[in-house]
Amino acid sequence: MLTLKKTLLEVLQPFSPLPLDGNMIERPVHAHLGDLALPCFPFAKALRKSPIAIAEEIAAAVDHPLIHRAEAQSGYVNFFLERSVVTASLLHTILGQSSTYGSSDRGNGGVVTIDLSSPNIAKPFSMGHLRSTVIGNAIALLVEKCGYKPVKINYIGDWGTQFGKLLTAYRKWGNEAEVKKAPIATLLQLYIRFHEKAELDATLNDEARAAFKALEDGDSSARALWEWFKMESLKEFQRIYDLLGVTFDSYNGEAYYNDKMGPIIEELTEKGLLVESDGALVVELEDGLPPCLIKKSDGATLYATRDLTAALDRKTTYDFVKSLYVVGNEQSLHFTQFKKVLGKMGHAWSADIQHIPFGLLLKDGKKMSTRKGKIVLLEEVLNEAIALAQSTIETKNPDLANKKDVAQAIGVGAIIFSDLKQHRRHDIEFNLASMLQTEGETGPYVQYANARAHSVLRKAGSMRAFTVSEVNDFEWAVVKLLEQFPDAVKRAADELDSSIIAKYAVDVAQSFNSFYGNVQVLSDSEDQSYRLALVHCVTIVLEESLRLLGMKSPREM
RNA sequence: GUCUCAGUAGCUCAGCUGGAUAGAGCAAUGCCCUUCUAAGGCAUCGGUCGCAGGUUCGAAUCCUGCCUGGGACGCCA
Numbered sequence A: 001m002l003t004l005k006k007t008l009l010e011v012l013q014p015f016s017p018l019p020l021d022g023n024m025i026e027r028p029v030h031a032h033l034g035d036l037a038l039p040c041f042p043f044a045k046a047l048r049k050s051p052i053a054i055a056e057e058i059a060a061a062v063d064h065p066l067i068h069r070a071e072a073q074s075g076y077v078n079f080f081l082e083r084s085v086v087t088a089s090l091l092h093t094i095l096g097q098s099s100t101y102g103s104s105d106r107g108n109g110g111v112v113t114i115d116l117s118s119p120n121i122a123k124p125f126s127m128g129h130l131r132s133t134v135i136g137n138a139i140a141l142l143v144e145k146c147g148y149k150p151v152k153i154n155y156i157g158d159w160g161t162q163f164g165k166l167l168t169a170y171r172k173w174g175n176e177a178e179v180k181k182a183p184i185a186t187l188l189q190l191y192i193r194f195h196e197k198a199e200l201d202a203t204l205n206d207e208a209r210a211a212f213k214a215l216e217d218g219d220s221s222a223r224a225l226w227e228w229f230k231m232e233s234l235k236e237f238q239r240i241y242d243l244l245g246v247t248f249d250s251y252n253g254e255a256y257y258n259d260k261m262g263p264i265i266e267e268l269t270e271k272g273l274l275v276e277s278d279g280a281l282v283v284e285l286e287d288g289l290p291p292c293l294i295k296k297s298d299g300a301t302l303y304a305t306r307d308l309t310a311a312l313d314r315k316t317t318y319d320f321v322k323s324l325y326v327v328g329n330e331q332s333l334h335f336t337q338f339k340k341v342l343g344k345m346g347h348a349w350s351a352d353i354q355h356i357p358f359g360l361l362l363k364d365g366k367k368m369s370t371r372k373g374k375i376v377l378l379e380e381v382l383n384e385a386i387a388l389a390q391s392t393i394e395t396k397n398p399d400l401a402n403k404k405d406v407a408q409a410i411g412v413g414a415i416i417f418s419d420l421k422q423h424r425r426h427d428i429e430f431n432l433a434s435m436l437q438t439e440g441e442t443g444p445y446v447q448y449a450n451a452r453a454h455s456v457l458r459k460a461g462s463m464r465a466f467t468v469s470e471v472n473d474f475e476w477a478v479v480k481l482l483e484q485f486p487d488a489v490k491r492a493a494d495e496l497d498s499s500i501i502a503k504y505a506v507d508v509a510q511s512f513n514s515f516y517g518n519v520q521v522l523s524d525s526e527d528q529s530y531r532l533a534l535v536h537c538v539t540i541v542l543e544e545s546l547r548l549l550g551m552k553s554p555r556e557m
Numbered sequence B: 001g002u003c004u005c006a007g008u009a010g011c012u013c014a015g016c017u018g019g020a021u022a023g024a025g026c027a028a029u030g031c032c033c034u035u036c037u038a039a040g041g042c043a044u045c046g047g048u049c050g051c052a053g054g055u056u057c058g059a060a061u062c063c064u065g066c067c068u069g070g071g072a073c074g075c076c077a
Helices: A001-017 A041-047 A051-061 A083-100 A127-145 A161-172 A176-181 A181-198 A204-217 A219-245 A255-260 A262-270 A303-318 A329-344 A348-352 A378-396 A403-420 A432-436 A441-460 A473-483 A486-494 A499-518 A528-548
Strands: A038-039 A066-075 A075-080 A112-115 A147-155 A272-276 A280-283 A292-295 A322-326 A355-358 A361-363
Touching: A001 A038, A001 A051, A038 A051, A041 A051, A041 A181, A051 A066, A051 A075, A066 A219, A075 A219, A083 A473, A083 A528, A112 A127, A112 A303, A112 A348, A127 A147, A127 A219, A127 A322, A127 A361, A127 A403, A127 A486, A127 A528, A147 A280, A147 A292, A147 A473, A161 A181, A161 A219, A176 A181, A181 A204, A181 A219, A204 A219, A219 A378, A219 A403, A255 A303, A262 A272, A262 A292, A262 A303, A292 A329, A303 A322, A303 A329, A322 A473, A329 A348, A329 A355, A378 A432, A378 A528, A403 A432, A403 A441, A403 A473, A441 A499, A441 A528, A473 A486, A473 A499, A473 A528, A486 A499, A486 A528
Parallel strands: A112 A147, A112 A322, A322 A355
Antiparallel strands: A038 A075, A066 A075, A272 A280, A280 A292
C-alpha cells in the first residue's frame, strides 16, 4: 500500500518522536485487527510512556478522511480505512492505467544485459536449462516494467573441451546417418559413451584435449563437424523457445569470442596480473580464493577467459548499467573469481555484474548429470503438460474455441509457474506430478481465476460508470491486494525475484475466487456496476502478473 | 578439510530489512454445481519454526556454536 502508507505516515508523523518510514507501518496478520497498524513499542523510551498509553493517545487523536476509525490494542494502533473512498480511488487508478499499472521509470532507460538459458550444443535441453531460461526471461520482463532496457543474451555453450570429447567420440564410434536421423539423442549417446570409456582409459581425455586444441586452432575437419553439430542443436532448441515464448536479442555464444581473447590476455599481461603456475597461466586472488585459470598448460583457453572477454565486449557494445548472469548456484565461485579479476584489471563496472544463482534440479536428492545420462528432457515434460491440459479441456469445456492454443498456454504455464513460484535459490527435487498439477497454488489456478473473471465481464456486456457505496469483506480483501501490486513489482525488481510476483498472483486469484464464490456479481443490485469494475481490475492485475512471469492468460479455458 | 546454500505441518513451500494467536497448497475427512466456468468455494484435521546459547520490551526472522543435507573447491562449464 504505497500511497496509503505514505498518507498514513504523514498523518502519524506529528505523534512520533522518531522519523517514521514505511517499514514501521505494517499490515495486521488478521483482517479483523484492521487494515494497517502502527506498533508503538519503539516510541516508549523517548516518550517515557508505556506503548499501550501511546497507542491509546494516537488512536484518540488521529483524524483523516481516509481513516474510518483507529483502535488501540495492546500497544498497536490499528487503522480501519474508509473502504468506499479507498476502493473508488483505486479502481479508477487501475482502470485508467490499465496494463501500465505498477510500471515505473526508475530504470531511466538503462541497459541491463541478462545472460540466460545458455544451453550446451550437442546436449539435450534439460530441465536445468529451463530454470535459467524461465527465471532470466521473467527478470527481463520485470526490469522492463521498471523502466530499464533488458538485453537477453543466450550465451550458447558451443565451445570448450567437451567438443574435443564429442569430436573424439564421433570419430571413433559415430556415423553421419545416425546423427542426421536423431541429432541430439545420438550426440548425447556418444558423449555418455565417451565418459564411460574414459573412466577405463585415461588417454581418451588427452585425445579429447588435443581435438579441442585442433578445433581452436582452426582445423578444418574439426570445424566442419562442429558447425554441423551446432546447427542441428540450434534447430532443436528453437522448438523449445517457441513453446516457451522466449526470444533473445543475441545468440553470441562462447565460440563467438574464440578469436577475440587475445586483447584480454594482453591486458592481463600488461597489468602484471598473469602468473605461471604448473605450466598454466592464472590470476592470483586474495581473500583465500583459489586463483582464476586463464590459459591451460597446452595453451588452450578456459571458461573464465571467454567470460572475461564477453564481459568486456558487452560493456563496450551495450554500456550496461547492470549485467546479470542467470546461472546455477554451483558456479558461484567462478563468478566471484571472474568479478575479482575484472576488478583487479581496474574496471570499476565489475561492481555492476551480478550473478543470479538458482538451485539445482535434483533427482533422488542428487545433481543430475549429463555425463551419466541422468537428465530429464524439457521437451518431453512440456509436451506431457500440454497433453494433460488438452484432455482436461476435453472433459470440462469441449466446445472451447482454439483448444490447442489454450492447452499450450495452460500446460506451458503450469511448468513455468511451478518453477517461478518458489524462491530460486532452493534446490528442487524433480517431481513431474507436482509440475503438472493444475489445482491449488499453480499457474492454471491463476489462469482459471482470470478466465472466470472474463466470463463475468462477457456476460455483463459493456462497462458503465460506477459509484462505490458499501464494500463487503470479500470485496475489500480483493481491493487491498490489488492496491499492493505496484509494491509487489517494486520488491520483485529490487530483489530480482519473480517468485514475489508468482505468490502475489496466487493471493489475488485466491481472494478473487473467494469473492466469486460468495458474492453474486451479475444481479439486479445497484452494486453490480461497481463489482464489475472490480472484476475488470482483477483481470488487469492478473494478466499483467502472468505476463511478467512469461505466461499467457487465456480468456476462456 | 575450507567456503557456500539450506533445515518451518505427513509432503511441497511462504513468512526471514525483528512485532499481535507461525500462514498457504497438496494429501485426509465432511459439505456446496435448478446463481456469473467445481481447473472452484466453505469447513475440520495437522507445527518443540534442526538443536543449544546470546542480543532485545519482543526472535521462525539478528549473532555465536553444534547437528544434518545439497553444492563448489586450477587446467570441465
